[in-house]
Amino acid sequence: MPLMIVMIIAVGLILTSAVLRGVQTSRYNQVTTARALDSDTLASTTVKNALIAYVVVNQSLPCPAQYYGDKTMQDGHGGVMNGTAAATTSPSTGLCKTSNLFAPQRPGDSSTYDGVLPWVTLGLPRSAAMDAWGHFLSYRVAPDLTTPAIFINSSVYASHGFKVCAGLAPDGSCTTTIYDPGTSTGAAFVVISHGPNGADAIGPGGIRAPLSNSLWEQANALATPPAFISAPFNDTANPNGPDYFDDTVLAMSLKGLGTAANLYNRTSP
Numbered sequence: 001m002p003l004m005i006v007m008i009i010a011v012g013l014i015l016t017s018a019v020l021r022g023v024q025t026s027r028y029n030q031v032t033t034a035r036a037l038d039s040d041t042l043a044s045t046t047v048k049n050a051l052i053a054y055v056v057v058n059q060s061l062p063c064p065a066q067y068y069g070d071k072t073m074q075d076g077h078g079g080v081m082n083g084t085a086a087a088t089t090s091p092s093t094g095l096c097k098t099s100n101l102f103a104p105q106r107p108g109d110s111s112t113y114d115g116v117l118p119w120v121t122l123g124l125p126r127s128a129a130m131d132a133w134g135h136f137l138s139y140r141v142a143p144d145l146t147t148p149a150i151f152i153n154s155s156v157y158a159s160h161g162f163k164v165c166a167g168l169a170p171d172g173s174c175t176t177t178i179y180d181p182g183t184s185t186g187a188a189f190v191v192i193s194h195g196p197n198g199a200d201a202i203g204p205g206g207i208r209a210p211l212s213n214s215l216w217e218q219a220n221a222l223a224t225p226p227a228f229i230s231a232p233f234n235d236t237a238n239p240n241g242p243d244y245f246d247d248t249v250l251a252m253s254l255k256g257l258g259t260a261a262n263l264y265n266r267t268s269p
Contacts, residue, residue: 024053047137047191047250048120057262059149061141061189062122063088063096064115065129083120083129088146096146115139116202117191131248135201135209138192140223145188145254151263159235161186161254168216174227177251187251190228192220195246197239214244 062085082156116136119129128135142161150156155212158256161181165174179187195200199212200221211221216234219225237244258264 046124046128047117047159048252049191050124050128051252052257052260053088055146055151055257055263059151060147060261061145062118063146064139064141065118065121066253072236083118083126085118085121086115095143119189127182130204131195131201133193133196133198133201135194135198138190138194138200138202138220140190140192140228142186142188151254151258151261152246153264157254157258157264158184159186162190162251163187163190164190164230164249166229166253168227168229169230172226177227178230179251185253185255187228188254188257189252190220191250192228193248194220195233195248196235197244197246213240213242215242215244216245217247220247220249 052059064086065083073258088096115138117124117129117139119126122128131137140162144150144156150171159181162179163174163177163181164179164187165177167175167176177183177187194209194217195210196208197217198200199214199217201209212218216229216231218228219227228249228251229245229247230251233242234245252260255264
């Protein structure tokens with residue numbers, strides 16, 4: 001083969017390799033930037049302070065945002081999230097009206113306290129209820145914590161709220177427990193970004209993405225799982241594998257929330 005042709009092929013291969021590296025670097029930078037923005041959204045005080053302010057005024061937490069449309073979300077049809085917290089069935093119980101919320105989404109999940117952050121009710125812009133990937137932030141609240149004046153009831157701090165773990169062992173138990181109602185440290189709420197893969201996230205058109213194959217991410221897809229998972233990213237694993245994880249989670253203990261709202265020390269029996 002003539003030397004000139006060999007040189008042309010070599011140069012072509014070098015340029016192709018450079019282009020591919022550039023594409024990979026660009027994609028890496030996009031993912032890294034979006035992830036940083038995503039972490040900043042939940043790590044910032046905006047969402048947390050808005051929820052604290054709501055508790056200060058109402059002494060309870062809001063229901064998830066109302067949703068209009070196909071509530072089963074199984075046939076790919078979307079709906080509209082207007083950002084306003086769903087109404088409660090009555091002032092005395094404070095239970096969220098199921099007609100305004102998603103129906104149970106996953107097998108074995110009987111709760112209907114499943115939706116997105118009610119940004120209008122919290123006085124936030126719509127963008128504050130979206131993650132860096134263009135999905136709504138999932139918002140989970142323990143049903144009893146939407147009852148009026150619940151945060152001045154001392155018994156609520158003892159055994160209520162969600163369990164949050166830093167990971168799951170092969171037998172399904174927590175590797176490290178972050179919040180646990182069994183030790184009076186239950187999480188009052190959980191706000192979740194479902195990360196770059198968007199598994200189980202609700203998109204801007206109200207369409208819910210399919211469930212992840214990851215056991216850790218499946219826990220964060222339920223309204224009331226045995227435990228939510230808040231852990232470092234494991235997004236170098238197979239995206240369709242059981243140990244892939246790219247969620248970002250914001251949670252706060254009942255006692256921490258009650259103290260921040262200046263209600264914990266004002267509790268009554």
